[in-house]
Amino acid sequence: xxxxxxxxxxxxxxxxxxxxxxxxxxxxxxxxxxxxxxxxxxxxxxxxxxxxxxxxxxxxxxxxxxxxxxxxxxxxxxxxxxxxxxxxxxxxxxxxxxxxxxxxxxxxxxxxxxxxxxxxxxxxxxxxxxxxxxxxxxxxxxxxxxxxxxxx
Amino acid sequence: xxxxxxxxxxxxxxxxxxxxxxxxxxxxxxxxxxxxxxxxxxxxxxxxxxxxxxxxxxxxxxxxxxxxxxxxxxxxxxxxxx
Numbered sequence: 726x727x728x729x730x731x732x733x734x735x736x737x738x739x740x741x742x743x744x745x746x747x748x749x750x751x752x753x754x755x756x757x758x759x760x761x762x763x764x765x766x767x768x769x770x771x772x773x774x775x776x777x778x779x780x781x782x783x784x785x786x787x788x789x790x791x792x793x794x795x796x797x798x799x800x801x802x803x804x805x806x807x808x809x810x811x812x813x814x815x816x817x818x819x820x821x822x823x824x825x826x827x828x829x830x831x832x833x834x835x836x837x838x839x840x841x842x843x844x845x846x847x848x849x850x851x852x853x854x855x856x857x858x859x860x861x862x863x864x865x866x867x868x869x870x871x872x873x874x875x876x877x
Numbered sequence: 878x879x880x881x882x883x884x885x886x887x888x889x890x891x892x893x894x895x896x897x898x899x900x901x902x903x904x905x906x907x908x909x910x911x912x913x914x915x916x917x918x919x920x921x922x923x924x925x926x927x928x929x930x931x932x933x934x935x936x937x938x939x940x941x942x943x944x945x946x947x948x949x950x951x952x953x954x955x956x957x958x959x
Contacts, residue, residue: 758959771959772885772889774883774932774951774953776935777951780935802959813959814959837958837959838958838959839958840956840958841956842885842956843956843957843958844885844886844887844889844953844954845958855886855887855890855954855957856957857955857957858955858956858957858958862958
């Protein structure tokens with residue numbers, strides 16, 4: 726299940742709800758991404774295209790779930806203005822065994838980093854800089870090119 | 878013809894959407910982009926860079942497409958990712 730939200734979320738609460746929803750899963754893997762940055766005035770603005778962002782992410786998640794044979798997955802992604810240490814993204818996967826759960830979570834995160842329609846602006850001292858994808862993100866995604874297919 | 882224009886990423890800083898109305902003789906997505914280039918040098922500069930995309934009514938456009946009354950046309954700068 727995917728949620729894109731402008732509200733803060735609690736990763737621990739999300740994990741608890743996810744785990745309580747499971748049956749026949751021997752492995753649960755989670756990832757939480759946090760806003761980096763220090764210093765007074767540091768903020769992150771994360772923009773999305775409501776409806777389209779969810780549509781694009783959803784076009785990949787079923788493919789990933791099917792490929793790795795996982796039982797369930799959960800993505801929560803925050804948008805809007807955030808402060809350092811705020812949770813930005815939560816990814817959880819559940820499978821009968823750990824390898825599928827680990828790899829599916831890894832794949833979903835790489836997909837979110839490189840294919841999901843989000844735009845980030847780092848704000849410090851009143852100035853904002855739009856963030857471009859890192860080369861490492863593109864390289865990470867190459868591991869999954871046969872699963873995710875060509876970019877849209 | 879009423880077409881809703883959406884600007885995302887770098888475009889959202891460049892284009893002020895208040896009172897932005899496409900002229901009636903704009904009939905396609907590419908014509909809309911060309912008109913925006915003429916109206917805004919900053920838009921033209923960003924649009925000339927690689928990696929920008931157009932989305933029409935929720936569908937990514939790889940070629941020109943006709944515009945109709947009520948359409949939503951979005952201009953996306955390169956994704957940052959989540």
